[in-house]
């Protein structure tokens with residue numbers, strides 16, 4: 671059965687107390703780190719030096735989501751820093767196959783993200799170059815937005831292509847993931863779930879992770895029965 675992973679987004683954490691905030695999610699599969707440059711998206715977060723400090727104190731591996739322009743230039747540096755997984759946006763890369771290969775050759779898993787309106791079909795042939803496909807379920811840039819159900823058919827088409835070709839690519843969804851929407855996303859074929867508000871907005875983030883994982887895993891189990 672496909673593994674269900676819960677990766678909390680620290681965009682919803684208290685940035686003044688990041689080390690403590692990371693300890694509160696030590697039962698997560700990875701921590702999702704949103705890097706925004708105020709060009710590719712209308713918001714600005716953190717850069718590589720801060721990401722490296724997060725990596726130094728994090729109890730779980732880092733899953734970096736680069737919402738930055740000129741990914742071909744900047745993404746390899748995140749892999750050089752030893753991050754477990756680096757995801758760039760297809761819309762921000764001129765040579766996505768070359769970039770995915772560079773990330774892997776530097777020891778990181780290679781992820782590629784698609785905005786809600788970007789179709790997956792032009793990228794199906796490059797699935798073997800990827801470890802993860804991130805299908806954005808909100809417009810990238812901010813936490814706390816509502817899940818876009820219009821992305822569900824794209825998740826289904828990506829899952830069918832991945833299963834049909836036998837490549838081991840994870841499908842990550844990011845944006846508006848809650849205990850309610852995780853079921854719809856998992857039914858469609860996603861198996862890695864990024865949740866910001868649903869985890870850090872809860873009184874007990876670790877318990878919220880357990881609940882999300884239980885719901886996601888249950889849906890994935892019933893899909894394969």
Ligand SMILES: O=C(CO)[C@@H](O)[C@H](O)COP(=O)(O)O
Pocket residue numbers: 679681682702704735808809810811812813814815844845846847864865866867868
């Ligand atoms: O990449 C992004 C937003 O661009 C996300 O990672 C959000 O941070 C998820 O937050 P919620 O929608 O779960 O609150």
